[in-house]
Amino acid sequence: MSYGERSDAHDDHHGWHTPHNSWAPILLAFGSSIFLMWFAKVFTQAWSIEEDAWEYAVNTGELWGVFAGLGVFMAGVVIFWRQDWGHDGSFEAKAEGAPFKHIDLRKVAVWMFLMSEMIVFSTLFTTYIRYRTGIVNCEELFASGLFEAGQACWLPASYFIAEGGVHQEHANAALGFMPDTLIPGAINTFALIVSSYTVVMALKTAHNKELSDAERSRKVGVYLLCTMILASMFLMFKLIEWFVGFEIGDHEHPFFYAPSLLSDGFSIHASEYTYCAEWDHHLDACVAGQSAVFDVRMAASTFYVTTGTHGVHVLGGVVALIYMTIKAFRGGYTPRNAVSIEYFGLYWHFVDLVWVLVFPAFYLF
Amino acid sequence: MSHNKILGFDAYNLNFAVLMILTAVEVVAVALTFSMKGVVSMDTVVFILISVGVVKLLGIAGIFMHLWGEEDSKIMTMTALFPVFFIIVMILFIGLTHPGATDTLPSWCRPGFYYGS
Numbered sequence: 001m002s003y004g005e006r007s008d009a010h011d012d013h014h015g016w017h018t019p020h021n022s023w024a025p026i027l028l029a030f031g032s033s034i035f036l037m038w039f040a041k042v043f044t045q046a047w048s049i050e051e052d053a054w055e056y057a058v059n060t061g062e063l064w065g066v067f068a069g070l071g072v073f074m075a076g077v078v079i080f081w082r083q084d085w086g087h088d089g090s091f092e093a094k095a096e097g098a099p100f101k102h103i104d105l106r107k108v109a110v111w112m113f114l115m116s117e118m119i120v121f122s123t124l125f126t127t128y129i130r131y132r133t134g135i136v137n138c139e140e141l142f143a144s145g146l147f148e149a150g151q152a153c154w155l156p157a158s159y160f161i162a163e164g165g166v167h168q169e170h171a172n173a174a175l176g177f178m179p180d181t182l183i184p185g186a187i188n189t190f191a192l193i194v195s196s197y198t199v200v201m202a203l204k205t206a207h208n209k210e211l212s213d214a215e216r217s218r219k220v221g222v223y224l225l226c227t228m229i230l231a232s233m234f235l236m237f238k239l240i241e242w243f244v245g246f247e248i249g250d251h252e253h254p255f256f257y258a259p260s261l262l263s264d265g266f267s268i269h270a271s272e273y274t275y276c277a278e279w280d281h282h283l284d285a286c287v288a289g290q291s292a293v294f295d296v297r298m299a300a301s302t303f304y305v306t307t308g309t310h311g312v313h314v315l316g317g318v319v320a321l322i323y324m325t326i327k328a329f330r331g332g333y334t335p336r337n338a339v340s341i342e343y344f345g346l347y348w349h350f351v352d353l354v355w356v357l358v359f360p361a362f363y364l365f
Numbered sequence: 366m367s368h369n370k371i372l373g374f375d376a377y378n379l380n381f382a383v384l385m386i387l388t389a390v391e392v393v394a395v396a397l398t399f400s401m402k403g404v405v406s407m408d409t410v411v412f413i414l415i416s417v418g419v420v421k422l423l424g425i426a427g428i429f430m431h432l433w434g435e436e437d438s439k440i441m442t443m444t445a446l447f448p449v450f451f452i453i454v455m456i457l458f459i460g461l462t463h464p465g466a467t468d469t470l471p472s473w474c475r476p477g478f479y480y481g482s
Binding site for chain 2: 099100103107108111112114115118119122123125126129130162163175176177178179182186189190193194196197199200201204342345346349350352353356357359360364365
């Protein structure tokens with residue numbers, strides 16, 4: 001299917017096919033809604049009175065909804081791909097009424113989408129502020145001495161990352177002034193900013209009429225490929241930070257040592273986290289009387305849901321970038337047809353912008 | 366882009382350089398609180414993080430997202446700012462409500478509630 005293709009046989013008085021209305025956006029929204037609703041039904045937790053503990057369950061009977069949502073979503077992706085692949089930018093529908101008169105409809109639509117995204121991330125930040133200010137800090141609670149075993153309190157992710165938790169009383173061997181655990185997040189922050197730059201450079205290059213078609217296509221493709229690699233690196237570091245951890249060098253005296261957050265006990269199931277106020281590095285154990293058992297699930301849930309939601313957006317960007325990179329190398333983006341890069345760039349900068357808030361709020365503070 | 370230059374520099378390049386430097390400032394500020402515990406106060410770090418964050422937001426939204434210097438920048442900026450009203454309402458009236466609110470949430474809004482249970 002061609003989208004906006006020039007045709008002498010089938011024109012609409014101007015020599016161009018006007019674009020068909022697309023089902024893709026509504027299918028993408030509908031599919032993702034079904035997926036998210038059923039995802040929450042599949043992975044559940046409930047308090048067991050008999051066991052006196054939380055029980056976590058995977059309700060496989062509800063999995064059909066997850067796959068149905070994915071199916072509808074993929075149908076939207078396929079429709080979008082078929083319509084966009086042949087689009088040469090010859091027709092870009094403009095808004096006719098106020099307040100967006102003469103502005104590209106797709107641009108307005110992208111901004112509407114970003115408005116909804118702002119609300120999504122604002123709810124997550126509001127939740128963070130609500131709980132962060134409403135729940136007593138574990139370190140302060142321990143210092144007060146007025147606590148009960150298993151009491152719920154807030155131990156921020158930055159305790160494990162920027163402060164290094166019990167592992168990182170000393171700075172990185174090479175840098176000398178910062179903990180190893182902060183480095184993956186810091187690298188990711190720089191990676192996202194660089195990727196924002198490569199996207200705008202792809203747009204700028206696509207607009208450049210002085211380049212030959214072949215050279216322009218190659219350069220735009222390379223910029224988009226760099227963006228994709230940086231985004232993939234972001235996700236890889238994210239997963240390592242959550243699940244795997246880093247250790248480089250001698251095990252006894254590692255050059256770089258950043259255990260994963262899960263191995264440190266910072267998980268959504270951490271109802272009995274052993275907090276240590278003072279670590280004895282000679283004995284490699286907590287100083288007697290300086291530990292307490294706390295419930296830190298609220299802090300962990302807030303951290304993983306917020307950074308996970310952001311990560312899903314990065315993943316969505318990677319999928320889009322795979323498609324766009326292939327299209328770019330095939331000459332799909334020209335000075336007349338570069339708006340798709342601009343609209344993807346709006347989304348990508350928004351993802352970067354959210355990280356600008358997430359990084360200090362969750363990783364540093 | 367209608368605004369290609371700022372102070373004689375390419376707008377994208379200049380913005381990119383500023384963003385990189387500001388991010389380095391953020392990381393170094395936090396690293397200093399780690400390595401100089403008791404010397405650099407957390408209040409100072411929070412002030413630095415918020416200040417730097419605001420400048421970075423303006424740089425990304427204004428230059429990379431073209432909300433500054435283009436024909437449609439004004440209406441697009443107003444569009445982008447529309448949700449801010451709701452965000453302010455959420456943060457002021459939910460995020461910063463009384464501290465006991467987290468302990469008095471209804472059962473359907475607390476961990477452990479499952480529609481089948």
